[in-house]
Amino acid sequence: MISREEVAKNLRENSTVHTTDEVYVALLNCIGITYDYANLLNRLADLIDPTCKYLPNVHAVWFDGNDEEYEDTSLEALGNSENAYCSVCGYEMLTGEEGWFDYEHEEHGNRLIPRFNYCPFCGARVVRDEA
Numbered sequence: 782m783i784s785r786e787e788v789a790k791n792l793r794e795n796s797t798v799h800t801t802d803e804v805y806v807a808l809l810n811c812i813g814i815t816y817d818y819a820n821l822l823n824r825l826a827d828l829i830d831p832t833c834k835y836l837p838n839v840h841a842v843w844f845d846g847n848d849e850e851y852e853d854t855s856l857e858a859l860g861n862s863e864n865a866y867c868s869v870c871g872y873e874m875l876t877g878e879e880g881w882f883d884y885e886h887e888e889h890g891n892r893l894i895p896r897f898n899y900c901p902f903c904g905a906r907v908v909r910d911e912a
Contacts, residue, residue, distance in 0.1 A: 783813040785828055833869040833905035837876070841890030855910050856890035865893050872902035 783791075791811035798807045812828075814820045837857035844850055857865070857876065864873045865882060876882045876893060885892040895907050 788812055788828060831869065831903070831905040832908045833867045833900050833903070834908055834910070835865040835874065835882070835893060835895050835900075836868055837893055838864045838866060838873070841887075843889045851889075853889065855892065856887055857884075857893055858890050865895075867900045867903060867905065869905045870900065870903035872900060874901075 788811055792808075795807040795811055798804050809816060809821060812821065812824050814824055834855070836854055839858045840852055840854040841856035841858045842850065842852045863875065863877060865876050865880075866873045874881050876884075881896055883894040883896060885894055892910065894909065897907060899906055
């Protein structure tokens with residue numbers, strides 16, 4: 782993914798476009814994505830407000846009464862994870878008593894609740910699940 786600084790440099794270098802179509806093509810090229818409105822808008826949103834989630838390294842998996850398997854990547858399997866990682870940069874932080882997270886007990890695991898607002902490594906704003 783292209784950094785914010787590189788996108789800004791690319792935009793400044795392509796400021797001589799004249800039509801709406803040229804602007805759209807230049808914008809896609811500057812951001813470094815293919816011709817796709819959804820990708821364009823999501824990438825712009827990430828440039829303006831980069832966000833991440835901290836996910837447990839081990840996620841909860843369980844079976845229901847019909848032997849159907851379920852999994853939740855936002856839940857930590859009870860007692861099985863020592864770290865959580867940033868969904869953007871992969872930076873790992875400790876969980877548990879010494880860590881940076883509170884826990885909310887769920888039926889099949891613990892929901893991690895970060896006690897910080899921004900990833901200390903990449904600076905992305907941490908988005909918390911509304912459980």
